[in-house]
Amino acid sequence: VQATVPHNSGEPNTPISLGVPIIFDLFPKETKGYFHDVTRTWCFGYAPDDIQGLYDDVLGCFKVVKNTSASGLSTGDLQELACKYFRERGHPVIMDDPELLEGYPHSLGHGVGLDVHESPFIGSGDKNLLSKGNVFTIEPGLYYPKRGLAVRIEDTLYLNSEGKCISMTDVPYDLVVSVE
Numbered sequence: 001v002q003a004t005v006p007h008n009s010g011e012p013n014t015p016i017s018l019g020v021p022i023i024f025d026l027f028p029k030e031t032k033g034y035f036h037d038v039t040r041t042w043c044f045g046y047a048p049d050d051i052q053g054l055y056d057d058v059l060g061c062f063k064v065v066k067n068t069s070a071s072g073l074s075t076g077d078l079q080e081l082a083c084k085y086f087r088e089r090g091h092p093v094i095m096d097d098p099e100l101l102e103g104y105p106h107s108l109g110h111g112v113g114l115d116v117h118e119s120p121f122i123g124s125g126d127k128n129l130l131s132k133g134n135v136f137t138i139e140p141g142l143y144y145p146k147r148g149l150a151v152r153i154e155d156t157l158y159l160n161s162e163g164k165c166i167s168m169t170d171v172p173y174d175l176v177v178s179v180e
Contacts, residue, residue, distance in 0.1 A: 018045035018179070023141075023152050035116040037137045038169045039154035042177045054142045054151040055175045061085045061140040062153045065108065071132050071163030075122040079108045082140050083124075091142055095124050102144050109137040112156050134159045135168070 016022065025039040041058075043051060061082050068081060083093040083104065092103030107123030112135050120128035120136055130136070141152030155169035 016044060019043055019048050019051075020148075021047075021051050021150055023150060025152075025154070033114055035112050035114070036156050036168065037112050037116055037139075037154060038156060038171055039139055039141075039152050040171055040173070041151045041153065041175065043175055044177050045179050047175050050147070050149055051151065052175065054144075054149055057086065057089050057091065058140050058142055058151045058153050059173060062138060062155075065138050065140065066155070066157065066165055066167070069130060069138070069157065069159070069165040071130055071159055073130050074126075075108075075120050075128040075130065076124065076126045078122050078138075079124050079126065082108045086140070086142070098124075102146070104140065104142055106141065109139050109154070111136045130159055132159050132161055132163050 021041050021043050023039060023041050026037075041055060047055065064085055065078055065082055069078060080095065083095040086104045087093050087096070092100055094100050094105050094107075107121065107126075109122040111118040111120045120126070120130060120134060122128075122136065122138070135156060135158050137154050137156055139152055139154030141150065143150045153173065155167045155171075158166045158168050160166055
């Protein structure tokens with residue numbers, strides 16, 4: 001249930017249960033001072049059908065936005081793309097309701113560097129332009145607190161000298177973690 005509130009740190013005594021999604025948001029900092037930011041949603045043992053469906057929608061959105069990200073593109077356009085993707089799949093989105101608490105209720109991402117959250121910011125109304133050399137995250141997520149459902153995926157990305165978007169995150173996109 002704690003995973004259903006974006007960026008909730010949880011409670012230390014909550015047991016891990018089979019089939020219950022856990023959102024891991026990791027933002028290590030290198031010795032030189034640079035951050036990395038990655039989020040994965042995992043279910044231990046198995047994923048219930050409703051979680052698998054949300055996961056498929058979030059991963060699909062992530063891939064569409066990543067493959068669209070390029071030098072010169074407005075960050076606000078990326079947020080609009082994510083909202084359109086989720087809206088077409090029946091999810092409420094923040095662009096339609098700024099007070100939204102379920103569905104897709106947050107911005108798409110942010111720059112990463114000496115701070116874990118820095119420019120360019122990728123949200124509704126943002127007019128930053130992506131440029132070669134930018135390091136930023138894409139982190140679409142869907143949250144349904146009343147149903148106990150949530151999924152988020154995040155990678156740190158880099159726009160190389162050709163303006164192509166490259167993932168700097170080497171963590172598999174597997175939803176289910178096998179347990180023996």
